[in-house]
Amino acid sequence: MGILHTFFSQYFLNGIIELFVTLINLIKSNGYTVDTVKQMNHGSSNAYSNEIVLTLLEPIYDSYCTYLEEHEEIDFNDMIHMAARYAEEKKYISPYKYVIVDEYQDISKARFSLLYSMRQANPYKLFCVGDDWQSIYRFAGSDISFILNFECYWGAAEISKIETTYRFSQKLIEVSGDFIMQNPIQIKKAIRGKTDSVGFALGEISGYTEKYAIEFMIKRLDEPPKGASIFFIGRYLSDVNLLNNNTSLECQYNNISKLIDVNYTKRKDLKMTFLTAHKSKGLQADYVFIINNKKSRMGFPSKIQDAALLNLLLDNTDRFPYAEERRLFYVALTRAKKKAFILTVNNQESEFALELKKRYEKELKHERFECPLCGGQLQKKSGPYGEFWGCSNYKIKGCTFKRTK
Numbered sequence: 585m586g587i588l589h590t591f592f593s594q595y596f597l598n599g600i601i602e603l604f605v606t607l608i609n610l611i612k613s614n615g616y617t618v619d620t621v622k623q624m625n626h627g628s629s630n631a632y633s634n635e636i637v638l639t640l641l642e643p644i645y646d647s648y649c650t651y652l653e654e655h656e657e658i659d660f661n662d663m664i665h666m667a668a669r670y671a672e673e674k675k676y677i678s679p680y681k682y683v684i685v686d687e688y689q690d691i692s693k694a695r696f697s698l699l700y701s702m703r704q705a706n707p708y709k710l711f712c713v714g715d716d717w718q719s720i721y722r723f724a725g726s727d728i729s730f731i732l733n734f735e736c737y738w739g740a741a742e743i744s745k746i747e748t749t750y751r752f753s754q755k756l757i758e759v760s761g762d763f764i765m766q767n768p769i770q771i772k773k774a775i776r777g778k779t780d781s782v783g784f785a786l787g788e789i790s791g792y793t794e795k796y797a798i799e800f801m802i803k804r805l806d807e808p809p810k811g812a813s814i815f816f817i818g819r820y821l822s823d824v825n826l827l828n829n830n831t832s833l834e835c836q837y838n839n840i841s842k843l844i845d846v847n848y849t850k851r852k853d854l855k856m857t858f859l860t861a862h863k864s865k866g867l868q869a870d871y872v873f874i875i876n877n878k879k880s881r882m883g884f885p886s887k888i889q890d891a892a893l894l895n896l897l898l899d900n901t902d903r904f905p906y907a908e909e910r911r912l913f914y915v916a917l918t919r920a921k922k923k924a925f926i927l928t929v930n931n932q933e934s935e936f937a938l939e940l941k942k943r944y945e946k947e948l949k950h951e952r953f954e955c956p957l958c959g960g961q962l963q964k965k966s967g968p969y970g971e972f973w974g975c976s977n978y979k980i981k982g983c984t985f986k987r988t989k
Contacts, residue, residue, distance in 0.1 A: 603891055606723060607637075608645055610897040612661035613694045613725040618642045621896060630892035637893050664694045671701035678702040681709060688714030692725040696737065710738060716771050717764050720862060720912045723890070727899040732769060748776050751868060752921055755785035763940065764914040767904040783959050784951045786917075786944060787925040788937075789873075797927050798830050801873060803988065804925070805848050807956050813855040813869040816846060817916045819884040823876045824858045861916040872920035874913075875927045877937040884916075884934055885909030906935065923956075958983045 611621060618638060625634045652658060658666070670676040685691070685699065691714075703710065712734070719728045735741050749757065754777040761775055789804060791797030808814065816827060824844055827833045834847040835858060843863070846856035857869070861884075874884065881887045885906040890898065902908070913936050917924050928937050941948060953962045953973070960977035962985075973987040 604641060604644060607641055607891075607893065607897070608648060609661060610725055610894070611645070612659070612665070613692055614897060615665060615694065615697075616897075618645050621893075624896050625893075628892075628896065634893045634896070637891070661694060664698055668694070668698040668701045671698065671705055674705055676702075676705075678706050678708065683708050683710050685710070685712045685714075688712035689716050689719040689728065689731045690714075690721050690724075690726040691730045693727055694725070696727075696730055700737075717773075717911060718865065718915055720865065720908060720915060722898055722908050723894075725898075728902060729899060732771065745773055747774055750778050752918060753777050753779070753785055756918065756920060756924065759786050759940070759944065760914055760917045762943070763917070763936075764910060766939075767902070767907055767910055769902050769904060769907070770911075783923070783954045783956055784944075784947045785920075785923055786940065786948065787923060787951045788928060788941065788948050789925055790928040790930055792930050794826060794878075794929055795829070797929055798826055798875075801875075801925070801927055802830065802832050802848070805851055805854065807985075807987070808851075808854060808871055810853050811855070812871060814846075814857070815864060815867070815869040815872045815919055816856065816858040817861055817864050817872055817874050817919065818858065818876050819861060819886055819912075820876070820882055821860055822882070823860075826875055827858060861912045864919045865915050868919050868921055870920070870922045872916065872924040873927060874916050874924065877926050877928045877934045878932045879934045880932075884913060885936060910936070955983060955985050957985045960985075962987060 611618065616624075618641065622635070622638055625631050625638065628634060652662070667676070671678070683699070683702070691699075699710070702708070712731075714731050716728060716731045719726060719731065722728070730737060734743070757775045757777040761773070764770055765772060789797060789801045791800050805814070816824075818824060818826070824835055827846060828835050832849055834849075836845050836847070837843075838845045841857075844858040846858050848854060848856065855869075859867070861874075876882075876884050886909055904910075926937050926940065928934075928941075933941065954960075955962055955975040955977065958975060958977050958981055960975045960981070960983055962973040963976050965972055965974040975983040975985045977983040
């Protein structure tokens with residue numbers, strides 16, 4: 585992948601680069617050639633436009649392959665295919681009795697072929713760990729059918745489900761689990777979590793415009809306990825501009841973490857980071873704000889369609905609407921240890937935001953007037969500096985939480 589990006593960077597603009605890099609990686613990952621894809625394209629509904637793209641792609645593909653050959657280099661796809669071929673031809677006989685595969689939900693056709701060829705030459709016991717709910721790399725060639733139809737590919741198997749997590753609360757498990765299992769193709773699980781934290785696990789912050797929604801969100805940043813960690817998760821990297829446009833927040837790229845640090849002038853103690861939903865996988869923070877939930881092409885779910893040619897090269901097992909976007913949103917939700925918030929604009933909510941608002945309408949309304957410290961009811965009060973919302977447990981438990989209007 586690195587060689588490929590370097591090779592193209594001097595010739596093409598970013599959008600074209602990304603499309604051609606993706607196409608070449610998928611062609612090579614599947615073990616095809618450009619001629620193979622041309623044959624596959626015959627009779628397709630987008631045959632003419634696909635042919636134009638292939639005509640542009642072919643000389644670049646050929647030049648890239650020639651570059652690798654002349655420099656005696658291989659890329660990752662070459663490495664996988666060469667290894668699989670050696671195993672098929674029995675030039676390599678695996679000595680291993682046991683093979684463990686992690687992140688199995690992301691396995692591609694090429695990686696499956698390598699594992700399969702090794703097993704044909706010398707049978708081994710295979711142990712795979714994966715979560716179909718977090719299969720989010722279809723654009724890179726991963727094929728969810730390898731985990732959904734595991735026994736069709738590997739034969740009889742014993743399936744053990746890890747249904748206990750210590751990463752987040754039972755309430756968030758119920759919200760996120762119900763959301764992901766709306767897609768009937770996903771494997772059903774009954775996840776159990778740790779003891780619930782105070783209050784409902786999901787909140788909504790809304791405004792008549794994005795600007796107001798961000799301002800209301802910033803007011804919520806006064807509430808987390810000292811030293812809390814916070815993720816702002818966007819669908820695209822450009823979503824960071826929603827934060828950059830507010831003078832109370834400062835966003836800066838961190839060369840060490842390769843993420844974007846966010847600083848709030850009033851709460852220097854908070855450890856805040858902006859990252860995309862894809863980048864957030866495997867990471868966690870105390871609180872998560874999913875910041876782009878507008879119904880738009882670049883909202884969440886994204887409505888940017890794959891280039892027609894990609895559909896010839898990608899797995900199309902899952903026909904459920906926005907299937908992979910739903911898994912990606914599930915990943916974003918479950919980065920929160922304590923609570924997740926969705927940021928919305930009135931009357932412009934995305935399909936996912938509307939779905940959650942409809943399902944948890946009562947809980948979301950109650951959450952707005954719920955004390956985040958003790959779960960008490962927030963009541964409007966007056967003080968020497970004007971009106972504010974105070975906790976009903978002030979006299980009972982001594983809770984001093986306040987929220988300004």
